Amino acid sequence: MAGPGIRYWNFAIELSKYTDVTLLCPNECTLDAKFKIKQISSSTLKEELTTANSVILQGVTLWQYPFIKKSKVPIVVDLYDPFMFENFEVEKSSANVNQLHLSSLTIILDQLSAGDYFICASEKQRDLWIGMLTAINRVNAKEYKINSGLEHLIGVVPFGIPIDEPIHNTNVLKGVVPGIYQEDKVLLWGGGIWDWLDPITAIKALHILSLKRNDIKLFFMGIKHPNSQVPISKKTLESIALSDSLDLTNKFVFFNDWVEYGLRQNYLLEADIGLNVHRNHIETRYSFRTRILDYMWCELPIVTNDGDVMSELVEKHGIGEVVHINNENILASTLESMLDTDVLQNYKVGFKEIKNIYLWENCISPLKEFCLSPVKSNGKSEMLKVKGLYNIYNIRIQKLYKYILKGDFKIILKKILGNKTT
Numbered sequence: 001m002a003g004p005g006i007r008y009w010n011f012a013i014e015l016s017k018y019t020d021v022t023l024l025c026p027n028e029c030t031l032d033a034k035f036k037i038k039q040i041s042s043s044t045l046k047e048e049l050t051t052a053n054s055v056i057l058q059g060v061t062l063w064q065y066p067f068i069k070k071s072k073v074p075i076v077v078d079l080y081d082p083f084m085f086e087n088f089e090v091e092k093s094s095a096n097v098n099q100l101h102l103s104s105l106t107i108i109l110d111q112l113s114a115g116d117y118f119i120c121a122s123e124k125q126r127d128l129w130i131g132m133l134t135a136i137n138r139v140n141a142k143e144y145k146i147n148s149g150l151e152h153l154i155g156v157v158p159f160g161i162p163i164d165e166p167i168h169n170t171n172v173l174k175g176v177v178p179g180i181y182q183e184d185k186v187l188l189w190g191g192g193i194w195d196w197l198d199p200i201t202a203i204k205a206l207h208i209l210s211l212k213r214n215d216i217k218l219f220f221m222g223i224k225h226p227n228s229q230v231p232i233s234k235k236t237l238e239s240i241a242l243s244d245s246l247d248l249t250n251k252f253v254f255f256n257d258w259v260e261y262g263l264r265q266n267y268l269l270e271a272d273i274g275l276n277v278h279r280n281h282i283e284t285r286y287s288f289r290t291r292i293l294d295y296m297w298c299e300l301p302i303v304t305n306d307g308d309v310m311s312e313l314v315e316k317h318g319i320g321e322v323v324h325i326n327n328e329n330i331l332a333s334t335l336e337s338m339l340d341t342d343v344l345q346n347y348k349v350g351f352k353e354i355k356n357i358y359l360w361e362n363c364i365s366p367l368k369e370f371c372l373s374p375v376k377s378n379g380k381s382e383m384l385k386v387k388g389l390y391n392i393y394n395i396r397i398q399k400l401y402k403y404i405l406k407g408d409f410k411i412i413l414k415k416i417l418g419n420k421t422t
Helices: 003-015 042-049 066-070 083-090 097-114 123-135 141-146 199-210 234-245 261-270 290-297 309-317 328-338 341-357 365-372 397-406 409-417
Strands: 022-025 036-039 055-057 075-078 117-120 154-156 185-189 216-220 253-255 273-276 302-305 320-323
Touching: 003 022, 003 261, 003 290, 003 365, 022 042, 036 042, 042 066, 075 097, 075 365, 083 097, 097 123, 117 123, 117 365, 123 154, 154 365, 185 199, 185 261, 199 216, 199 234, 199 328, 234 253, 261 290, 273 290, 290 302, 290 309, 290 341, 302 309, 302 328, 309 320, 309 341, 320 328, 328 341
Parallel strands: 022 036, 055 075, 075 117, 117 154, 185 216, 185 273, 216 253, 273 302, 302 320
Antiparallel strands: none
16 A cells, blocks of 8 residues: 555544445455445445445545535545645656646646545645635635634644554564665665655765665665556656666665555564655645654654654654755765664654654544534535636546546646636
């Protein structure tokens, strides 16, 4: 499972303690659970909507299944991933970047118009989304009269941490992966290599360290997304090419395909430092790096850059180091200074308090409250339409989704704007 799958799996676990839950997955799921799991399809979703009291969704789900908007079921839109900022990084060197941004923005505006309740991952994100909701008049006199703080309209539901302590039940890294030895120090990149992250600086820092020591290794936990429709990222290809050119691959730098969700704690518990390296841009500011929650769960000291809410938590609770400049020499120096056993132990103290804050059962409270008493939004009728860009109801949803995956953004733009320009 990638981030969204992990998030919704835990939503289902927690909500099923209080109500009946059906989790609809893009692929067949064989995991055991105390709630219903089905593979999503139009027919299955339509059937579930006939008995559901609320529906929770994110991403392009409304575009794939537009009939959800016509149902009488209150819609919860999960906005924890402001993907329009991610796409700036993914396509920043492409001539199609503006077309992709317009398609992303249209998807988001569709969600903001359809939702009865919204959730996001942080207070910083909440401010962003309240601004966008205000711009289309979803924040209006009717909503303000209900609750002037808008808690009934949008709540903060961050990514969480399991209540069960992680258990190491099999060796996976040290003494197992060829080239990683029992006495080595392992730097773990605990997730995918996405275009908005900065693995390049991490690899360059490892190269600097490799010239002085042979016991520090960098392990990328997953380079292939479990959803086969998600292509390998450009940043992954750049990272492998750089590692190869420096003669680091399978000696000091290791690229793993993917790790099963139920086995990830073994990697985290064997590692010595969890890495989260990015650049300080707009995507970073509104991000919520899910890999850091796993680092917290396993009490793995963290090295990250500044600019996001997670770096603020790392500094506040003393659970790692924040590097304020993207420079391989500074990163290498920071990592080497931390890798003394006694120094690493000093970071463990701050994890106890923060882990309690981010337990899934605590994080999910606003969502649970809405799902136990779901209501349709009275203020939705006051919403403004965005001319041109917003005329999405004539778009053939399935084709557009395929165009997004293929990167055929000129066709998307034509279908969104109907040959108009903005």
